[in-house]
Amino acid sequence: MARLDEAAILERIRDVTDPDFDASLVALGLVDVEVSRRAARVIAHVVPGSSGVADAVRSSLRERLEPVGVETSVEFLDEEGLQRLAERLETPQQRAARERREPPFSRAEASTRILGVSSGKGGVGKSSISVNLALALAASGARTAIIDADVYGFSVPKMLGEERPPRVVGDLIVPPRVRGVRVMSLGFFVDDATPVIWRGPMLHATLQQFLVDVAWGEPDDLVVDMPPGTGDVALSLQEFLPRTEVYVVTTPQPAAQRVAQRSAIAARKLKLPVRGVIENMSEFVTDGGQRYAIFGRGGGDVLAAALGVPVLGRIPLTMALREGGDEGEPVVVAHPQDPAAVAIRELAARIVSLGHARRYRADLRIQSR
Numbered sequence: 001m002a003r004l005d006e007a008a009i010l011e012r013i014r015d016v017t018d019p020d021f022d023a024s025l026v027a028l029g030l031v032d033v034e035v036s037r038r039a040a041r042v043i044a045h046v047v048p049g050s051s052g053v054a055d056a057v058r059s060s061l062r063e064r065l066e067p068v069g070v071e072t073s074v075e076f077l078d079e080e081g082l083q084r085l086a087e088r089l090e091t092p093q094q095r096a097a098r099e100r101r102e103p104p105f106s107r108a109e110a111s112t113r114i115l116g117v118s119s120g121k122g123g124v125g126k127s128s129i130s131v132n133l134a135l136a137l138a139a140s141g142a143r144t145a146i147i148d149a150d151v152y153g154f155s156v157p158k159m160l161g162e163e164r165p166p167r168v169v170g171d172l173i174v175p176p177r178v179r180g181v182r183v184m185s186l187g188f189f190v191d192d193a194t195p196v197i198w199r200g201p202m203l204h205a206t207l208q209q210f211l212v213d214v215a216w217g218e219p220d221d222l223v224v225d226m227p228p229g230t231g232d233v234a235l236s237l238q239e240f241l242p243r244t245e246v247y248v249v250t251t252p253q254p255a256a257q258r259v260a261q262r263s264a265i266a267a268r269k270l271k272l273p274v275r276g277v278i279e280n281m282s283e284f285v286t287d288g289g290q291r292y293a294i295f296g297r298g299g300g301d302v303l304a305a306a307l308g309v310p311v312l313g314r315i316p317l318t319m320a321l322r323e324g325g326d327e328g329e330p331v332v333v334a335h336p337q338d339p340a341a342v343a344i345r346e347l348a349a350r351i352v353s354l355g356h357a358r359r360y361r362a363d364l365r366i367q368s369r
């Protein structure tokens with residue numbers, strides 16, 4: 001068999017990626033090729049800390065190179081290699097902003113849409129909707145990230161079925177990419193049996209770090225599972241993510257909407273635009289198609305009317321949604337035909353069609369002559 005040259009070898013493995021990076025290992029300069037007259041060998045480098053990633057890369061390389069007689073191995077990057085990689089993961093502008101401790105999403109020219117999912121109280125499905133909405137947006141082709149900022153109950157990593165912590169590359173944090181969605185959670189920094197009793201300043205610093213020191217790339221959409229509307233975390237988030245659009249989740253009983261209204265009022269006090277209402281647990285539909293309004297009716301409409309915004313979705317109660325959350329197999333992925341999955345995809349489409357919130361731009365003010 002004719003020996004492959006270096007270019008041909010690289011060509012064969014050009015599509016091998018580290019699942020947490022957007023670019024191929026070859027493009028990131030993480031592959032060495034040694035070709036002699038007697039043998040050819042490929043050494044791929046990965047970030048230490050995830051044996052799962054090393055295994056995945058190893059098997060992709062083997063699959064492509066073993067049949068053509070090229071040996072492969074996977075090694076962990078050393079400090080110097082990590083620092084070099086960190087430099088490739090950011091543009092010079094991104095690095096400069098980070099050195100100024102500027103959250104990447106707060107810049108006026110940043111194009112990422114920030115979708116804050118909020119509710120007046122826990123248990124209404126805020127995290128379930130955040131996770132499934134992020135997955136629905138990613139499935140429609142948007143580069144999507146999700147931040148779990150509800151310090152009183154981190155559930156996003158578990159619901160996504162991935163609790164692999166972020167990896168550290170030089171001075172950058174690379175959040176895991178799960179089913180195409182980049183995920184950051186305060187929960188990665190604390191264990192879930194320990195209640196968070198940090199003081200405001202510590203939470204503020206942690207939030208800042210997890211926005212600033214993270215290799216986010218440039219997502220089209222960033223879904224934020226928001227903390228309760230008042231308090232330190234909400235204030236910090238507003239400071240770091242001033243362009244957040246707020247979507248309020250409520251259940252359908254008319255009494256619930258008053259609680260939900262609080263979070264909308266808090267958002268408006270923070271000068272965040274409230275774009276719409278999401279009614280969750282709207283109805284239970286039996287396999288036979290019979291509908292039961294277990295939590296009553298009308299809450300979404302009452303809230304939307306009070307806030308002067310539309311109801312953007314009504315998500316039915318389904319077993320598949322609940323089980324998906326518990327098992328880390330979100331319903332939009334595991335059961336795309338489930339009525340809740342269908343409703344969440346419709347919700348995502350409506351949010352996309354709403355477009356960016358209008359922003360006040362001083363530079364666009366009409367000049368008086």
Ligand SMILES: Nc1ncnc2c1ncn2[C@@H]1O[C@H](COP(=O)(O)OP(=O)(O)O)[C@@H](O)[C@H]1O
Binds near residue numbers: 281282316319323340
């Ligand atoms: N539409 C729904 N159908 C069935 N179960 C749901 C639905 N929405 C939420 N749940 C379940 O209700 C519980 C609370 O949801 P969760 O998303 O954690 O709420 P929150 O983040 O508002 O506290 C979870 O067990 C979740 O699976």
Ligand SMILES: [Mg+2]
Binds near residue numbers: 123126150153
């Ligand atoms: Mg939650």
